[in-house]
Amino acid sequence: MTNRFADHTVLITGGAQGLGLAMVRRFATEGALVHVADVNPETANVLKDEIDGSVAHTPVAHVLDVTDGDAVTDWINAVGGGDVLVNNAGIIRDNRIENISTSDWEAVIGVNLTGAFNCIRAAMPHMKKRGHGRILSFSSMSWRGNFGQANYVAAKAGIVGLTRTVALEGARHGITANAIAPGLIKTPMLASMNGPAREKLIGKIPLRHPGEPEDIAAAICFLASPEARYITGVVLDVDGGIGIGSSIR
Ligand SMILES: NC(=O)c1ccc[n+]([C@@H]2O[C@H](COP(=O)([O-])OP(=O)(O)OC[C@H]3O[C@@H](n4cnc5c(N)ncnc54)[C@H](O)[C@@H]3O)[C@@H](O)[C@H]2O)c1
DSSP states (O other): OOOTTTTOEEEEESTTSHHHHHHHHHHHHTTOEEEEEESOTTHHHHHHHHSOTTSSSOOEEEEOOTTOHHHHHHHHHHTTOOSEEEEOOOOOOOBOGGGOOHHHHHHHHIIIIIHHHHHHHHHHHHHHHHTOEEEEEEOOGGGGOOTTBHHHHHHHHHHHHHHHHHHHHHHTTTEEEEEEEEOSBSSHHHHTSOHHHHHHHHHTOTTSSOBOHHHHHHHHHHHHSGGGTTOOSOEEEESTTGGGOOOOO
């Protein structure tokens, strides 16, 4: 492991478990000071238990709901902004469109899309002052459309449009903005799917197996690194090829 992020402050939302936790671990191992914002009140304990004590900077936990715009702004101002922002917090409330309640629509758009907007809005002024910044937001392979996920798909497609616009507005200030679209990744979310449906989906992955959270952390750290300085406004599929489209085999 290199020390690519020594002297970097990284802000990650939804870092108490799953992909977020894998990214906290990777950034911290590579020298970053990581601030983690999660609605889970156990976040500080989770980080204490899960992150190797040998990291240069112990990640700092903040209990925060990303849908609360004022609280997000207070958090980001209090930590002095960041070099990297990772909008990872997300939820699903799947249903066929006629069965999606207004509250499930609003909750999914609220956390996945408005939450990212709240963080970007608060982080941009700090990044402009620094003259650089990396904004990374979680879309999903579902952004192209998925049965039973209208609310989630709308939010994740929204992330793509938001990212492309932030890329344009940030470019003159040295800020890049990119989205990542994971496929099926081994997280509690995937484990919770019913077995036959899960196996059917896994069978459609050209690389023939689900990804590991570390695969996502590696891609995010690349996009946050100096090597990715000329990449902005893209959606990076990290999905074993499932996003390529249908295949006869
Ligand atoms: N797991 C996958 O296969 C997969 C695939 C595609 C996209 N994604 C996206 O990746 C991201 C992470 O997914 P995951 O599987 O690790 O999810 P997860 O459910 O394991 O973790 C999500 C984290 O977000 C936190 N969170 C939820 N609501 C919040 C809020 N209002 N404010 C702050 N924190 C909040 C949760 O407490 C949790 O720690 C999500 O945006 C998800 O949509 C995941």
